[in-house]
Amino acid sequence: MVRAAILGTGCAVPAKVLSNIDLERMVDTTDEWITTRTGITERRIASPGEYTSTFATKAAERALEMAGVSADEIELIIVATVTPDFPFPATACLVQNNIKASRAVAFDISAACSGFLFGLSLAEKMIMTGTIRKAVVIGAEVLSRVVDWSDRNTCCLFGDGSGAVVVGASEDGNGILSTHIHSDGSYWELLHQPGAGNRNPATQKVVDERLMFIQMQGNEVFKLAVRAMEEAANEALEANGVGLADLDLFIPHQANRRIIDAIGKRLGIHPDKIFVNLHKYGNTSAASIPIALDEANRAGHIHPGNLLLLDSFGGGLTWASALIRW
Numbered sequence: 075m076v077r078a079a080i081l082g083t084g085c086a087v088p089a090k091v092l093s094n095i096d097l098e099r100m101v102d103t104t105d106e107w108i109t110t111r112t113g114i115t116e117r118r119i120a121s122p123g124e125y126t127s128t129f130a131t132k133a134a135e136r137a138l139e140m141a142g143v144s145a146d147e148i149e150l151i152i153v154a155t156v157t158p159d160f161p162f163p164a165t166a167c168l169v170q171n172n173i174k175a176s177r178a179v180a181f182d183i184s185a186a187c188s189g190f191l192f193g194l195s196l197a198e199k200m201i202m203t204g205t206i207r208k209a210v211v212i213g214a215e216v217l218s219r220v221v222d223w224s225d226r227n228t229c230c231l232f233g234d235g236s237g238a239v240v241v242g243a244s245e246d247g248n249g250i251l252s253t254h255i256h257s258d259g260s261y262w263e264l265l266h267q268p269g270a271g272n273r274n275p276a277t278q279k280v281v282d283e284r285l286m287f288i289q290m291q292g293n294e295v296f297k298l299a300v301r302a303m304e305e306a307a308n309e310a311l312e313a314n315g316v317g318l319a320d321l322d323l324f325i326p327h328q329a330n331r332r333i334i335d336a337i338g339k340r341l342g343i344h345p346d347k348i349f350v351n352l353h354k355y356g357n358t359s360a361a362s363i364p365i366a367l368d369e370a371n372r373a374g375h376i377h378p379g380n381l382l383l384l385d386s387f388g389g390g391l392t393w394a395s396a397l398i399r400w
């Protein structure tokens with residue numbers, strides 16, 4: 075069977091930086107609290123006129139350029155996002171129009187922070203089965219518009235941006251060795267946006283009760299994240315008969331430095347093999363792994379033949395992994 079491989083990576087983030095010091099002037103918090111409890115120093119925030127599709131389009135263009143693939147060749151565009159430009163049409167359709175990928179089928183996936191790996195898994199399977207030859211998978215968010223900027227529990231955590239990959243058939247046998255995707259809806263309330271869907275449609279009441287903003291039980295999510303991401307990593311390694319010593323780079327979802335450190339410790343991965351860029355962007359949900367992958371790639375941290383493990387966790391709950399021979 076054909077194996078799918080990542081042919082190019084790209085990312086795009088807003089120019090506007092919001093630092094912890096800036097946040098000190100907005101809510102009752104300190105740079106010291108945010109840094110020690112989360113590892114985040116600053117995050118990027120979309121300006122008026124910038125949308126999820128703005129960053130998704132730029133990230134896709136950069137990934138296509140690196141891959142040396144033209145938009146005409148793309149048969150599938152997936153945007154993983156919980157902050158689409160509109161409830162419909164899909165943000166992926168807006169990206170399709172922007173990049174002029176007229177032959178592609180385009181749709182969104184909602185799996186919160188695991189959305190990118192869910193999309194990658196779907197694209198992988200469609201390439202393996204010969205349904206399509208080339209895809210663009212994008213994680214993109216403008217979370218700053220669903221964050222309550224008066225709630226110190228959540229406003230310091232999130233940021234905006236997008237990362238993308240071009241996926242196609244592997245030419246050298248390397249590529250995506252496995253993807254595993256999981257959900258547990260019994261914990262849906264731990265991390266959700268109560269308003270602006272059809273359970274609580276956009277009304278004055280929703281605005282007054284601030285239901286259009288993200289609500290999270292951080293402590294509970296923290297514990298479940300560590301456990302699920304550890305399990306996902308072990309599942310990927312076991313399924314492929316490889317050990318931690320074989321791993322060259324671990325790219326976990328960037329939500330909290332303490333979560334990343336706890337997983338690294340439990341798995342026994344040397345900190346040098348864990349890629350972290352959380353301090354610069356905060357938690358960008360579906361965009362976090364593809365932004366990190368692109369940064370690691372462009373910074374020369376990934377070489378042909380390297381073994382990479384991508385590992386995510388998010389609202390839903392959802393969690394996922396991808397093991398990749400680069």
Ligand code: UT7
Pocket residue numbers: 102103104107108111112187226227228230231265291292293294295296299329330333357359387388389
């Ligand atoms: O993307 C996937 C899902 N998301 C995550 O994985 C996030 C998971 N959770 C977390 O990262 C952490 O739970 C948080 C960073 C959200 C919170 O850290 P924590 O160590 O779990 O703190 P906590 O919620 O137990 O709160 C401790 C204290 C509270 O004060 P009291 O009640 O003990 O007096 C909070 O009010 O810290 C307080 N606090 C703050 N203080 C200053 C919460 N946020 C802030 C803040 N500045 N920004």
